[in-house]
Amino acid sequence: MQQKIFVIGLGLIGGSVALAIKNEHPNTTIIGYDRDEEIANQAKILKVIDDMAESIKQGAVDADFIILSIPIFETEKVMEELALLPLKQSVIITDTGSTKKSIMKKAALFIENGITFIGGHPMAGSHKSGVVAAKRLLFENAFYMLTPPEHTNMTEQVNQLKHLLAGTKSKFIELTADEHDEMTGILSHFPHIIAASLVGHAKKYQEIYPLLQRLAAGGFRDITRIASSNPHMWTDISLRNKDVLLQLMCEWKQEMQKIEQMLIDDEYNKIYQFFANAKSYRDGLPIHTKGVIHSFYDLYVDVPDYPGVISEITGYLAEERISITNIRILETREDIYGVLRISFQTIQDREQAMVCLKNRTNYELFIQ
Incomplete structure (x- = not known):
């Protein structure tokens, strides 16, 4: 029918x-x-x-x-x-x-x-x-x-x-609807608010430190990527899930007060455990599963920064019809190997790109 x-x-x-x-x-x-x-x-x-x-x-x-x-x-x-x-x-x-x-x-x-x-x-x-x-x-x-x-x-x-x-x-x-909103609030809606607030916090210091924006091009830009999301959509989401978000904000402020007190008291062991617990849980998260926030599949290529290097790399990928979503030269590379970052829509595209570039270049390739 x-x-x-x-x-x-x-x-x-x-x-x-x-x-x-x-x-x-x-x-x-x-x-x-x-x-x-x-x-x-x-x-x-x-x-x-x-x-x-x-x-x-x-x-x-x-x-x-x-x-x-x-x-x-x-x-x-x-x-x-x-x-x-x-x-x-x-x-x-x-x-x-x-x-x-x-x-x-x-x-x-x-x-x-x-x-x-x-x-x-x-x-x-x-x-x-x-x-x-x-x-x-x-x-x-x-x-x-x-x-x-x-x-x-x-x-x-x-x-x-x-x-x-x-x-x-x-x-x-x-x-249930309640279960959905609570879990997406924890894993998506609240992180978007945090990311946007981190960007806003950095912006306040821009006039004091003109170099700040250039330095933010590295890891800071990566951890706040989701702040570039559609503001109209996130206004709707925030207002429609405000009860969950307000509760999460209350818990977050309590957590920050604990960290604040650890710093005041120079509590080395407690601060270490705070970071260690976060690392342990984060390292145990699924890698190849799509979650609430869509993933970024990045490939870092250690290439010399010279004119034509981007067209060289994209030319190889284009020949094998590998689609990319973003590409840029990194000016700051704190905790990142490779000066060129290429982003892909899927993990399969990234793996295909790795094989392509390994076969065609001598550049070192890294996945963070």
Whole structure:
């Protein structure tokens, strides 16, 4: 039976979900809608969708599945709009948002009318954005969180949704909205706030130390990469998960006060244990698994800093059709071997690049 899939929001995530569904279920018809008509046209030209809807109502009323892939505040508004439409009684609605508690609270609008809503959050991203960056395997081996409404039996509908999304090749995990928001708050939302605050703290000293910005090009820039994320998206996330974040901030301040007292008292052993415990836990984290924050697969190449070296390296990689996401010469190299850092989308791309450069150059290669 040919099913209609309606995707609302045709950016990186929505586009990638659409491509994965079409690849796994070629007989489905994927209808797309985006508030920016040019983006919807682009998605159709790129064959991310089969056709475009002129309005949410036009695409939703005949849909078998509806996927909301838009910012959280917009998602909640669209959910209110969908709840007023004559949808199919068998339709399954899901989203791709980074917080779930407020979304699942809004889902009561559907549940009271016998319509299925299952929260969703594919935990993968990219350094690129927009429908042009959409990839069929963006979510491969990533965790895909599903949050069915509590105190309901939706096993059959959850299985239907998993079947639809099988082409993402994700690892599906079912949990409550509270569990989702607490874990993503700890591992993603709070770290983004910390990274942004570290950057803001450094910026305050810029006028005092003009050299600061150049020195920050090394390790500081690396540990604060996530501060370059979309500010609109992170404003939405922060406000929608504020209860969790406020609790984490309280605990963080208590932890910093303990460290402060250790420093005041010159507690060598306690300070050492603080760093040792962090190292032990961090070193035990999975290396090849996609987590809440998307990974950076970097390769460091120890090359002389001379004109043409970047074009030489990228030329070799281009010949073997290896895609890179970023490349730059490092001016400061504290704790880093290699002056040239190349970033890749996947670990497979990085491994292929290592083989390529080992075969073609005498440069030393390092993975941090």
